Amino acid sequence: MRLTLVKLQTTLTGKIFDVDRIRDDFPILSRKINGKPLVYLDNAATSQKPISVINAITDYYKKYNSNIHRGVYSISIEANEAYEKAKENIRAFINAGDVREIIFTRGTTEAINLVAYSYGFTHVNEGDEVLISAMEHHANIVPWQVLCQQKNAKLKVIPVNSxxxxxxxxxxxxxTPKVKIVAVCHISNSLGTINPVKEVIRLAHENGSVVLIDGAQAIHHTNVDVCDLGADFYAFSGHKMYGPMGIGVLYGKAELLEAMPPYQTGGDMISSVSFEKTIYNDIPLKFEAGTPNVEGTVGISAAIDYINEVGLDSIHKQESELLDYATEKINQIEGVRIIGTAQNKASVLSFVVNGLNALDIGIMLDTYGVAVRTGQHCTEPLMDIFGIPGTVRASFAFYNTLAEVDIFIEALKSAISTLKR
Amino acid sequence: METKSIAETESEIIEEFSFFPDWHDKYEYIIELGKKLKDIPEDKRVNENKVKGCQSSVWLISDLADGKIIFTADSDSVIVKGLIALLIRVLSHRTPDEILEAKLEFIDAIGLKQHLAGTRANGLASMIKQIRMYALAYKAKQEQLQN
Known part of the structure; x- marks a missing residue:
């Protein structure tokens, strides 16, 4: 009964959400693992790719692969157009005011490093502070730690509750006035907590601090409007939003980016070079040294088109349903404790099982074709706070079904009984 | 009773695993093997006996008796403990030379290499490395005594 309800949701835009049809868009979902259908529940690590994204990338290589910028021939112009179109697509998707505020990076990690090195090294001085949260991914900890060590500044941590x-x-x-940068995640990768980032940004701005939001886990779950949020920097990755790996985005306010020194130097980021002196290009090119990942830009753009077609409201609705259903089911299993029980949560279900090692559970689930992540999820300090070595994490995407949740729950019960025997 | 050679023990393990049709059964068997392995007492579960692995802790202790190395090991993961039991069956009570010459083909042959790829995940590779280190150290010590 419940299945049919989810299968045919009518969205706000009047479109019908049919999960079976959606699944047909993702070739990998028909794979079999150990003779059983793949139940892919590691979406917070990376999402699967719809055929439209795969086709966009192969089309690029089949039809107009060439280096962009300054090409005078047709296919280079086509590639350049695709690259520019991708930027505009991203700008519109996050409602940035100006396409110059969109910088392509390798991913969220590089985007954060860019800000830490370029903005951080010129704005954080001895005695200053950088504020992160206890639930940050290592990618939003280590760059700031390095910055603080080199500048004799202090890294301070906003605690999380139980x-x-x-x-x-x-x-x-x-x-305090010493805080120059606040860097927090929009959604926690290991807990699923959705942080009140708009409020964080408002308070930080009142304090005169600049804010970077790690949006890697948020961009595909929720409507991100950088203008409404007021974020100074917002970072995300293509591969978590149904796009390819190796491409990511840094949004930065134009006035901040303009005043920042380059992060990497080389071709494309210059306006003129002589052996005596180099004049840098304007933003965003100032931050895009070298040949860009054109394939990635084409892919991320196709991914945005796909998300827009399905609709973030439908995606959100399906994922909430999956999380609620899985939470209800898992709570009925004895000895399971969910880690991350904030009211406002994305479709991430992290848990531990009394007396059992997360790795063992992950290995046993794989024998049922169920793919989950186990361990610390690159949030070692957070695991220390919860006093656990790691968790099992099931993370759901809109192409997952309630039937898959049932398979996962049954596999989990069986894994627990095998491991406890 | 004649002790089986490393190669013979490896063949024996490969044959045992061929009875299990799928991975679920293989892991059930591995878990069983782990349960038969003696636990390391709490006071020996210390950092200097720990083998580095990201997702599970492994403790490994070695002793030398009659020129042979005796390994005892434990893990907080029951699957890793089963893998340890296999390694100990093959490599414990052997001379340093025997250990250093062991090819450990059974890991690949029963499909474990493919299934537990990534040394960070299980510490299995780290453990094999550590066993070899002990063998090297004991060998050096023996040679020193002989000279």
Whole structure:
């Protein structure tokens, strides 16, 4: 009964959401693992790709592969257009005011490094502070740690409560005039917590701090409007949003980007070069040294088209349903404890099982064709806070079904009984 | 009772695993093997006996008796503990030379290499490395004593 309800949701735009039809768009979902259908529940690590994204990339290589910028021949002009179109597509998707504020990177990690090195090294000085949260991914910890070490600045951490929610009162207390940068995730990769980033940004701005939001886990789950949020920097990756790996985006406010020094130097980022002096290009090219990942830009653009076609509201609705259903089911299994129980949560279900090692559960689930992630999820300090070595994490995407949740739950029960025997 | 050689023990393991049609059964068997392995006492579960692995802890202890190395090991993962049991069956009570010459083809032959790829995940590769290190160290020590 419930299945049919989910299978045919009518969205706000009047489109019908049919999960079976959606699944046909993703070739990998028909794979069999150990003779059983693949149940892919590691979407927070990377998402699967619809055929339109795969085709966009192969089309690029089949029809107009060439280097962009300054090409005078047809296919280079076509590639350049595709690259520019991708930028505009991204600008519109996150509602940035100006396409010059969109910088292509290798991914979220490189985007954060860019800000830490370029903005951080010129704005953070001895005695200053950088504020991150306890639920950050290593990618949003280590670049700031390196910056603080080199600048004799201090890295301070906003604590999380036992539910995995950001302690906002503590945040306000930590927000002193010494804080030059606040860097927090929009959605936690290991807990699923959706942070009140708009409020974080407002408070930080009142304090005169600049804010970077790690949006890697948010961009494909929720409507991201950088203008409405007021973010100074917003970083995300293509591969988590049904696009290819190796491409990501840094959104930055134009006035900040213009004042920042380049992060890497080389071709494309210059306006003129002599052996005595180099004049840098304007933004965004100033931050895009070398031949860009054109294949990636074409892919991420196709992924945005796909998300727009399905609709973020439908995606959100399906994912919420999957999370609620899985949470309800898993809570009925004895000995299971969910890690990350904030009210406002994305479709990430992290858990531990009494007396069992997460790795063992992950290996056993794989024998049922169920793919989950196990371990620390690149959030070692957070695991220490919860006093656990790691979790099993099932993360759902809109192409997952309630029937798959059932397979996962049954496989989990069986894995637990095998491991406890 | 004559002790089986490393190669013979490896063949024996390969044959045992051929009875299991799928991975679920193979892992069930591995878990069983792990359960038969003696636990390392809590006071020996210390950092200097720990083998680095990202997702599970492995403790490995070695002793030398009559020129042969005796390994005892434990893990907080029951599957890893089963893998340890296999390694100990093959490599414990052997001379350093025997250990250093062992090819350990059974890991690949029963499909474990493919299934547990990524040394970070299980620490299996780290453990094999550590066993070889012990063998090298004991060998050096023996040679020193002989000279």
């Amino acid at each position: 539910k995995g929610k950001l302690e906002m009162e503590e945040f306000k207390r930590l927000l």
